[in-house]
Every structure is written in structure tokens, then in C-alpha cells.
Amino acid sequence: MKLLLLSVAALLMVVGASAAERILSRRTKRELASPLHVGGIRDPFGSYCERRGGCCPGRDDLCTVPYLDTICYCDLFCNRTIADCCPDFWGHCLGVEPPFIGNCERNGNKFFSGQTYKENCNLCTCGITGRWECEQNACLMEPDVIHAINRGNYGWNAANYSQLYGMTLDEGIRFRLGTQRPSRTIMNMNEMQMNMDPESDGLPLYFNSAEKWPGKIHEPLDQGNCAASWAFSTAAVASDRISIQSMGHMTPQLSPQNLISCDTRNQGGCDGGRIDGAWWFLRRRGVVTENCYPYQPPQQTPVEVGRCMMQSRSVGRGKRQATQRCPNTHNYQNDIYQSTPPYRLSSNEKEIMKEIMDNGPVQAIMEVHEDFFVYKNGIYKHTDVSFTKPPQYRKHGTHSIRITGWGEERNFDGTSKKYWIAANSWGKNWGENGYFRIARGDNECEIETFVIGVWGRITMEDMHSHHHQHRRRHI
Numbered sequence: 001m002k003l004l005l006l007s008v009a010a011l012l013m014v015v016g017a018s019a020a021e022r023i024l025s026r027r028t029k030r031e032l033a034s035p036l037h038v039g040g041i042r043d044p045f046g047s048y049c050e051r052r053g054g055c056c057p058g059r060d061d062l063c064t065v066p067y068l069d070t071i072c073y074c075d076l077f078c079n080r081t082i083a084d085c086c087p088d089f090w091g092h093c094l095g096v097e098p099p100f101i102g103n104c105e106r107n108g109n110k111f112f113s114g115q116t117y118k119e120n121c122n123l124c125t126c127g128i129t130g131r132w133e134c135e136q137n138a139c140l141m142e143p144d145v146i147h148a149i150n151r152g153n154y155g156w157n158a159a160n161y162s163q164l165y166g167m168t169l170d171e172g173i174r175f176r177l178g179t180q181r182p183s184r185t186i187m188n189m190n191e192m193q194m195n196m197d198p199e200s201d202g203l204p205l206y207f208n209s210a211e212k213w214p215g216k217i218h219e220p221l222d223q224g225n226c227a228a229s230w231a232f233s234t235a236a237v238a239s240d241r242i243s244i245q246s247m248g249h250m251t252p253q254l255s256p257q258n259l260i261s262c263d264t265r266n267q268g269g270c271d272g273g274r275i276d277g278a279w280w281f282l283r284r285r286g287v288v289t290e291n292c293y294p295y296q297p298p299q300q301t302p303v304e305v306g307r308c309m310m311q312s313r314s315v316g317r318g319k320r321q322a323t324q325r326c327p328n329t330h331n332y333q334n335d336i337y338q339s340t341p342p343y344r345l346s347s348n349e350k351e352i353m354k355e356i357m358d359n360g361p362v363q364a365i366m367e368v369h370e371d372f373f374v375y376k377n378g379i380y381k382h383t384d385v386s387f388t389k390p391p392q393y394r395k396h397g398t399h400s401i402r403i404t405g406w407g408e409e410r411n412f413d414g415t416s417k418k419y420w421i422a423a424n425s426w427g428k429n430w431g432e433n434g435y436f437r438i439a440r441g442d443n444e445c446e447i448e449t450f451v452i453g454v455w456g457r458i459t460m461e462d463m464h465s466h467h468h469q470h471r472r473r474h475i
């Protein structure tokens with residue numbers, strides 16, 4: 001019965017010229033194919049011929065099963081080359097041991113060629129010669145980097161994060177950052193002129209927005225494996241600024257997903273984007289809250305950005321209203337929040353401080369280096385622990401974050417170390433509750449190069465209407 005079904009299936013596939021060509025091309029390919037088992041059988045205990053429902057006598061080029069990104073065979077012909085048999089062909093079809101040569105050892109156990117294990121971010125395969133062959137990627141969590149930082153006197157400590165363990169450094173830079181360096185035109189944007197006397201400025205030694213404006217500074221979110229810090233840092237700064245400026249009448253946590261899915265013009269979604277584009281969108285289109293349009297971290301790579309599920313229309317005087325309900329069907333508050341045009345601050349430390357103290361957190365871009373991913377606590381400075389390693393261990397990419405305050409720490413010799421307090425978007429179990437401190441005044445990792453402030457667009461009417469938080473608004 002099984003055989004009969006198989007031949008019907010085969011007949012169905014033979015119908016049509018293109019199917020015949022496919023078989024022909026498979027035949028040649030089959031003979032030329034580089035032997036699957038030389039590169040190493042992955043998944044040697046997987047069920048292939050068994051799951052297929054049986055094996056085929058003689059040569060049958062349609063007797064295949066998907067195997068990783070290719071196919072493997074369950075016909076007797078595969079036994080001639082060994083190369084293209086499914087891993088369970090011998091056991092399942094012939095009832096014999098697979099004819100592999102070479103045994104590898106690990107932790108006192110024997111493995112046959114083709115078996116694999118993962119060592120941090122590298123896959124190791126038992127080669128045909130009986131030796132483990134491992135990939136040579138730089139990992140995001142390198143134990144010796146963590147160790148060197150903690151043993152050294154760098155002023156900060158490192159940790160091994162399980163959510164980042166097993167990723168390569170390249171993947172970290174590709175999926176965990178996501179801000180394009182502003183174009184030269186934007187970089188040359190005029191800086192705000194501040195009327196301040198840097199000497200008699202009355203700036204305290206320590207300042208933390210979360211303490212001056214309790215309940216109005218939003219907790220760090222987690223971008224996951226989505227390179228969209230452009231959306232996260234913009235939404236976070238706008239959220240804080242609107243809350244502060246409205247004196248707590250509204251404290252929206254604005255939706256990064258709204259930006260990722262809807263601000264798509266010249267933006268790359270989870271492949272990175274520009275903060276000037278994000279601010280343009282917040283000004284002209286506006287976004288809803290995180291609760292209304294929740295973040296959906298991508299489950300797989302390459303990342304797909306969801307369709308835009310929120311539009312807005314003008315209701316006069318520059319204000320806009322949503323034309324759709326919240327993607328979160330339990331939330332009826334689809335109010336659109338907008339900003340005014342952002343402004344650029346100078347790179348002067350004191351001016352940045354004054355701005356934060358007067359108006360709230362600012363957005364900054366920064367270059368993230370390999371050692372930043374393992375930051376646990378202390379005052380971050382890029383270290384030299386990877387300087388002697390090959391270049392693939394020393395990489396950096398552009399990120400954007402939110403600076404919320406500053407401080408100073410006294411050293412034993414009486415000098416002091418100045419720092420910024422900044423919020424990242426890697427979740428609350430990274431760093432100091434999702435925050436980090438970084439050296440201030442030296443343009444560490446270019447954090448003082450491009451700093452942005454903004455105003456919310458708030459009217460007296462907003463102050464009034466948003467006061468009634470539980471009012472439901474339907475479209």
C-alpha cells in the first residue's frame with residue numbers, strides 16, 4: 001500500500017515538462033553534489049527516511065526528504081556514494097550501523113563524524129578524520145573578555161548575559177543596535193545657542209531626571225533582535241518630554257512599533273533607521289502609545305516588519321487623529337501624540353547638562369564597541385582588552401540612546417570620574433536596571449557628538465482632555 005501511494009505520488013510529479021527537467025537537473029546535480037557527509041552530518045539522530053514513511057528500492061530520484069537547506073535521499077542508490085543518504089538511511093532502511101569513519105571525543109563520550117555541538121556562538125562538527133572542527137566566529141559574550149574586564153581596573157564590571165549568549169559579535173552589531181549615522185547635512189545642523197555662563201551655571205554634581213520628575217521618566221524597553229534603536233530612543237525621549245511638559249497630565253509611553261511599521265520612508269525598520277526621519281514622523285504623523293500599538297519583537301531572522309496598522313488624519317491646527325483602532329484590541333485610547341521639530345544641542349557637556357536639567361532627557365547617538373555588550377555596572381569606557389586580538393573581535397556600530405542625568409564618582413587619589421546616566425533599550429536585566437553610566441566630558445564613544453532635544457506638541461485642550469484618563473474614545 002505504501003509503495004503504491006509512493007508511485008502515485010511519483011507519477012503526479014512526473015507530469016509536465018518542467019517536472020521532467022527538474023528530475024534531469026537533479027540527476028546531474030546528484031552525481032556532482034558535494035558529499036553531504038564530508039561537510040558533516042548535522043542532526044545525525046534526526047528522523048528523515050522514517051518520517052517520510054519508508055525507503056525506495058533501486059534508484060529513485062524522487063525519493064527525497066528536506067534536509068537542512070537541501071535534500072537527502074532514501075533510495076538504495078544513495079548507498080553507492082554514501083554522500084547523499086539521509087542520516088537515518090542506514091539505521092532505518094538497511095538496519096545497519098552507518099559506515100562513518102572517525103570518532104571524536106568530548107567529555108569522555110564518543111561521537112561519530114557528522115555529529116555537532118554548539119560552543120557559545122560556534123558550531124563544532126566531528127570531522128571525518130575524527131577531529132572536532134569548530135567555526136571561528138567572535139562571540140558577543142567572550143568569557144575571556146568578561147574575565148579581563150573584571151580582573152582589570154577599568155572602572156566598570158562585565159557580565160555574561162544569557163539572552164546574548166550564543167550570538168556572534170556580528171549578529172550583536174547587526175541586530176541589537178540600529179541607528180544610521182546622521183547624514184552630513186544633518187550633522188551640520190545648527191546647534192542651539194544657549195545663554196549660559198558655563199562657570200556660574202549652578203549645575204549640581206549629580207542630577208537624575210527620574211528623581212526630579214518622578215513618574216514621568218519611562219523605563220527602558222527591550223528591542224530584542226531588532227535593530228531599531230532609532231525608533232526606541234526617539235519614542236523614549238518624546239515620551240519623557242511630553243510627560244514633563246504636560247506636568248504629568250499625560251504620561252504616554254510612545255510606541256516604537258508604530259514607528260518601525262509605519263515610518264517606512266527611507267527607514268529600514270528592524271534593519272536600522274535614521275533619527276531625523278523618526279522625528280519627522282513624530283512631528284508630521286504622530287504615534288500612539290505602546291499599550292495601543294504594542295511592540296512585537298521579531299521571532300526569527302531575517303526580520304520581517306509588520307504591516308502598518310495605524311494611520312492618522314489632520315484635524316486642523318496641525319493636530320491629528322487616529323483613523324484606526326488600536327492594534328491591541330483591549331485598548332481604546334488611540335490618541336495621537338506629536339512633537340515639535342527637534343533641536344540639536346552643542347557638544348558642550350555643560351550645555352547638555354543644562355538642557356537635561358531644564359527640559360528633560362535628551363537623545364544621543366553613540367558608537368557601540370564589542371565590550372559594551374557585556375557591561376554590567378560602573379562607569380563605562382571602551383577598554384583595550386580586545387586590542388591584541390584579530391580584527392574580527394574588534395567591531396563597532398552606531399546606536400542611539402537616551403541620556404537622563406549625570407554624576408561624579410570620587411577616586412582614591414582625590415580626582416573624580418564624571419559620568420552620564422543613560423537608558424539603553426536592551427531590557428531591564430541588562431546593565432544597571434536597563435541603564436548604564438558612561439564617562440562624561442571626553443566624548444566617550446562619540447556620545448556628545450550629536451545630541452537632540454525636543455518639545456511635545458501640547459495645547460491647553462490636551463491638558464484638559466487627557467486629564468480624564470479613563471474616557472474611552474471610539475472611531
Ligand SMILES: *[C@@H]1O[C@H](CO)[C@@H](O)[C@H](O)[C@H]1NC(C)=O
Nearest residue numbers: 076079080081082094096099
Ligand atoms: C550498501 O549496503 C549494503 C548493506 O545492505 C552493504 O553491504 C554495502 O557495503 C553497501 N555499499 C556501499 C558502497 O556502502
Ligand SMILES: *[C@@H]1O[C@H](CO)[C@@H](O)[C@H](O)[C@H]1NC(C)=O
Nearest residue numbers: 141142143160161162163165
Ligand atoms: C554564560 O552563560 C551561558 C548561558 O546562560 C552559559 O551556558 C555559559 O556557561 C556562561 N559562561 C560563563 C563563562 O559563565
